[in-house]
Amino acid sequence: MNFVLSVITPPQGASGYGAATVSDPKSLDDLHTVAYWALRTAAPWMHADELSRYAGQIVSTTSGAERVESSTGLRFRIDAEEDAPHPCPCCLRLVLPKDYIYADAKDAYCLGCVAWKRDIPACLAVNTAHGKDR
Secondary structure (H helix, E strand, O other): OOOOEEEEOOOOOOOOOOOEEEOOOHHHHHHHHHHHHHHHOOOOOOOHHHHHHHHHHOOOOOOOEEEEEEEOOEEEEEEEEOOOEOOOOOOEEEOOOOEEEEEEOOOOOOOOOOOOOOOOOOHHHHHOOOOOOO
């Protein structure tokens, strides 16, 4: 069974959410390497053994649960390949397949970029990973 690893950066500026990247489907062993390099890039001062331990804790997380690495603020989420989330094509906020009825499409926008009502502006910073209103 394959899984994907989502890495979510801390929110920037006025944005309510961080930008997400989602790995290609891989085995848990291979996701350990993805988590390790995400941590290594964000925290180059950390010792390799410590990074490897954190990466091991991340990939042992229950599917669908988020784990935060406190020194970098990175959020990690493991999901089964068939329930894989994706980044919003507009703002890069993580879109979960169960967010709304069409959210499982790979080009679906996040809840903050989808204008549900005509009188509500889309892409408000507090609802997306945009740093300012669009």
